[in-house]
Amino acid sequence: MKVSTSWPVLVAEDSPPDFLLLEEAWKRAGNGHALVCEPDGIALLQRLRLPGMRAALVLMDVNMPRKNGLETLAEMKADPRLVSTPVVIFSTSRDDDDLRRAYQLGASSYVVKPVGLPELVHAVTLIRGYWLGLIEVPK
Amino acid sequence: MNHDKPLATVRDRVEVLVLEDNPGDAQLLHAELGAEALIDVHLTVAFRLSEGLHLLATRQFDAVLLDLNLPDSRGLETLDRLRAAVPEVPLIVHTGIQDDDIALRALRAGAHDYVVKGPGIGPLLVRSVHSAIERHRLRAELELRAAQLEKNRAALRRVIEASADVIMILDRTGAVRFVNSGAESMYGRSAADLVGQAAGFVIQPGAVDIDIPLPDGTVRAAEVRAIEIEWDDEPSSLILLHDVTERKRAQERIEAQNVLLEERVRERTAELVAANSELEAFAYSVSHDLRAPLRHIKGFTQMLEEEAVERHDASAQTLISRILRSEDRMRELIDDLLGFSRLGRCEVCRELVDPGPLVVEAIEELAPEARGRPVEWSVAALPWLDADPALLRVVLVNLLSNALKFTRGRDPARIEVFPAPGSHPAPVIAVRDNGAGFAAEDAKRIFDVFQRLHTQAEFEGTGVGLATVKRIVTRHGGRIWAEAEPGVGATFFFSLGPAEA
Numbered sequence: 001m002k003v004s005t006s007w008p009v010l011v012a013e014d015s016p017p018d019f020l021l022l023e024e025a026w027k028r029a030g031n032g033h034a035l036v037c038e039p040d041g042i043a044l045l046q047r048l049r050l051p052g053m054r055a056a057l058v059l060m061d062v063n064m065p066r067k068n069g070l071e072t073l074a075e076m077k078a079d080p081r082l083v084s085t086p087v088v089i090f091s092t093s094r095d096d097d098d099l100r101r102a103y104q105l106g107a108s109s110y111v112v113k114p115v116g117l118p119e120l121v122h123a124v125t126l127i128r129g130y131w132l133g134l135i136e137v138p139k
Numbered sequence: 140m141n142h143d144k145p146l147a148t149v150r151d152r153v154e155v156l157v158l159e160d161n162p163g164d165a166q167l168l169h170a171e172l173g174a175e176a177l178i179d180v181h182l183t184v185a186f187r188l189s190e191g192l193h194l195l196a197t198r199q200f201d202a203v204l205l206d207l208n209l210p211d212s213r214g215l216e217t218l219d220r221l222r223a224a225v226p227e228v229p230l231i232v233h234t235g236i237q238d239d240d241i242a243l244r245a246l247r248a249g250a251h252d253y254v255v256k257g258p259g260i261g262p263l264l265v266r267s268v269h270s271a272i273e274r275h276r277l278r279a280e281l282e283l284r285a286a287q288l289e290k291n292r293a294a295l296r297r298v299i300e301a302s303a304d305v306i307m308i309l310d311r312t313g314a315v316r317f318v319n320s321g322a323e324s325m326y327g328r329s330a331a332d333l334v335g336q337a338a339g340f341v342i343q344p345g346a347v348d349i350d351i352p353l354p355d356g357t358v359r360a361a362e363v364r365a366i367e368i369e370w371d372d373e374p375s376s377l378i379l380l381h382d383v384t385e386r387k388r389a390q391e392r393i394e395a396q397n398v399l400l401e402e403r404v405r406e407r408t409a410e411l412v413a414a415n416s417e418l419e420a421f422a423y424s425v426s427h428d429l430r431a432p433l434r435h436i437k438g439f440t441q442m443l444e445e446e447a448v449e450r451h452d453a454s455a456q457t458l459i460s461r462i463l464r465s466e467d468r469m470r471e472l473i474d475d476l477l478g479f480s481r482l483g484r485c486e487v488c489r490e491l492v493d494p495g496p497l498v499v500e501a502i503e504e505l506a507p508e509a510r511g512r513p514v515e516w517s518v519a520a521l522p523w524l525d526a527d528p529a530l531l532r533v534v535l536v537n538l539l540s541n542a543l544k545f546t547r548g549r550d551p552a553r554i555e556v557f558p559a560p561g562s563h564p565a566p567v568i569a570v571r572d573n574g575a576g577f578a579a580e581d582a583k584r585i586f587d588v589f590q591r592l593h594t595q596a597e598f599e600g601t602g603v604g605l606a607t608v609k610r611i612v613t614r615h616g617g618r619i620w621a622e623a624e625p626g627v628g629a630t631f632f633f634s635l636g637p638a639e640a
Contacts, residue, residue: 017435024442092430115434115470117441 001139003132005032007056012044012072013037013090014064018113022059025120029128033057041067045075048082055085057131060107062091062098070105077106084138086131154198155268157184158191158205158217159233164256168204168233171261172268180268188212188220195225202271204233204264207245215244222249227279229271233264305361305380308370309338316370325382326353342378351380360384415483422480426473433473437466475603479588482610487527489615494521494531494568498556501536508543513550519557522566526635530611537604538570538631544598545574545629564637565617571630576623585621608633 009026013019019037026035033056038044041064048055058076062069069089076082086108091098094112102110111127114120155172159165165184172180183200185191188209195203203225207217221230229251232242242253251271254264299306299319308317318326318333326333340351342365351359361380368377440462447455498518524531539554546552552573559569577585577592584590588606608631612619616636623629 015431015435017439018431021435021438024438092427092434113434115437117438120438 001136003056003135003137004054005056005132007054008034008036009057009059009132010044010047010055011035011037011059011061011090012039012041012064012069013059013061014039015061018061021117021120022124025117025124028121029124033128033132040064041069041072041075044072048076048085049079057127058085058087059090059127060087062089062093062102070101073102073107074105086135086137088127088131152179152181153202153268153272154200155180155182156191156194156200156203157182157233158186158188158203158209158221159184160186160206160209162186164206168264171259172265180265186210188217191221192224195221195228200225200228201275202229202231202251202268204231204268207232207234207236207241215241215248218245218248218250227275229275231264231267231271303382305378305382307333307338307378307380308368309376309378310370310373311375313338313341316375322380325351325359325380327355338378342376348383360387419480419483423477423484426477426480429473430470430477433466433470437463437470440466472601472603475601475607476588479603479607479610482530482533482607482614485530487530487614489525489527491523492526492528492531493523494526494535497528497532497535498539501532501539504536505540505543508540512547512552514543514546514552514554517553517555517557519555521556521568522558524566524568524635525637526615527611530614531635534608534611534633537608538633541604541631542570542572542574542629544600545576546572547574547598549573559632561634565634567632567634569630569632571628573628576625576627576629577621578625579623582621582623586619 011019011022013022023035026033036047038047043066044058044060045067047053048058060069060073064072067075069091073087073089076085076087083106087106089102089107089110090113091102091110092113099110108131111123114123157165157168159168165182169182172182183194183198185194186209188211191203191205194200203221205217205221207214209217212220218230218232221228226249230249231252231254232245232250233254233256235256237255245253251274252267254260254267302319302321305321305325306317306319307315307322310316315322315333315336315338318330320330322333323330339353340349342349342363347362349361349363351361353359360383362383363381364379366377366379368375370377440459444456444459444463447459495518498521502516502518535556539556542554543552546554553571555569555571557569557571559567561567575593575598581592585592586605586609587602589602590606591600591602593600609619612633612635617634618636619631619633621629621631
């Protein structure tokens with residue numbers, strides 16, 4: 001099935017300004033899909049496991065307190081209820097090792113946080129178009 | 140005895156004192172000895188012993204011919220008294236007493252000869268005087284030699300005694316036969332105590348270093364030489380020992396200190412390496428963490444800019460664009476610093492690399508910067524280098540980019556890459572440009588991080604490029620240097636060190 005616009009997009013991001021900018025870009029990129037922010041991996045997993053919760057997409061920062069993005073990703077991919085939720089790693093690092101590890105752990109894609117609002121809007125537009133508009137997910 | 144006095148020989152005139160109370164006999168002697176052409180004898184006659192002793196005390200005589208019976212002395216007493224008075228002058232008894240017993244006693248008492256008076260005695264007397272003088276001379280010489288020998292012996296003994304080294308003579312059983320004072324002080328015992336005792340060590344043939352156990356329980360280290368000699372007609376060993384205990388101890392102390400020093404150097408090096416890598420990690424995380432707020436500043440400032448545009452607020456727009464430019468500049472600095480700090484952490488994987496294609500790639504990469512400018516590139520055939528290809532590429536891009544930047548305004552800009560003379564221990568590559576150059580005193584500074592010789596308006600940049608190049612070259616164990624002349628151009632030389640074992 002197609003991704004429902006009623007499903008929220010969960011963001012794991014410990015930096016409020018980063019989230020504010022992302023939120024701004026998100027608004028500019030289109031309608032639908034509430035954006036929900038959690039400051040770390042533990043909080044994110046808790047929300048994902050709430051009864052009746054179905055996330056359209058997870059945008060995951062890597063460096064976070066308590067449980068970082070890659071640990072959280074690994075845990076999601078080990079959880080049958082969360083395994084098909086797409087996870088886009090949203091990181092500042094362009095390091096090959098970081099990229100490799102992310103894909104090894106099952107990241108759906110890896111995006112380097114763009115610098116500049118227009119660039120961010122562009123990235124978010126592409127992400128929305130693909131992960132929220134094009135792909136199919138199991139019911 | 141005065142050895143310096145020249146001794147009479149038979150060729151000289153011989154002075155003979157004749158002690159004779161019979162004038163006839165004296166006369167006869169004159170006649171007899173005077174007739175002998177063999178020897179030039181000068182006789183002085185004294186009639187009394189006292190007179191003779193007086194003459195002997197005042198004059199030099201080579202021999203005395205004496206009659207035993209004189210007015211003031213009789214028999215062997217005459218001989219004894221003369222002997223006592225002039226022990227060094229040969230005495231020949233010339234007497235009328237024909238008595239073997241007396242003759243024997245006279246000879247025993249030190250007379251050189253005993254001649255009985257009689258006619259035709261001349262030749263015999265001459266021979267006797269002759270042999271007396273000769274014997275006397277020989278004895279004197281012998282005594283002289285003996286004295287010289289004794290002097291030499293004493294000198295040798297002084298040398299042996301004065302030697303700080305141990306000199307000892309051991310017999311075949313290893314017992315001490317002789318020691319010098321060096322041995323006494325080493326053993327802490329007198330020579331009298333040591334002689335006859337066992338030396339306490341055995342010298343193996345060819346040994347050069349031995350340990351000597353001492354009675355007090357300590358052990359001395361010595362360099363040794365053993366020489367086979369005869370001592371008192373017995374085969375013995377002359378042992379020469381040089382005590383090196385203190386030297387050895389000093390050496391051991393130095394060695395121990397060296398070990399300690401090396402240990403410390405290792406510790407300090409490890410500390411430095413640790414501190415350095417901490418610093419690298421710190422620089423990395425700082426520059427990494429600095430980028431996040433910058434990204435925020437940029438995003439929010441852009442939102443602000445949009446609002447200013449909507450409000451048609453030109454002055455706000457100007458200010459905002461300044462903020463954005465500063466923000467860009469800061470990120471550039473941080474990115475360069477981040478890259479620079481990564482260089483300190485990344486591994487250097489060396490292989491044989493042909494730098495030619497890397498130079499071509501670098502020139503292609505720089506094409507956008509060179510667009511619209513007259514640039515003459517010249518790349519000579521380059522030797523293969525033992526380098527990390529990715530890092531070598533960074534070196535070339537930075538050096539060429541540098542050359543390109545500082546030739547701005549030249550028509551044409553000429554940038555050459557060529558192998559420089561001198562290939563030990565590794566080939567030298569040079570990059571020459573005809574750009575702005577720099578003063579000789581700046582040649583070292585230009586490789587320091589964030590060091591810039593020009594304003595941002597003249598030539599843009601962060602001052603990290605050459606520092607990056609230097610760091611890569613250094614991490615290859617190589618070196619980089621530059622020659623330049625202001626307004627004429629600059630040449631950069633680099634040589635990568637040999638691969639580590």
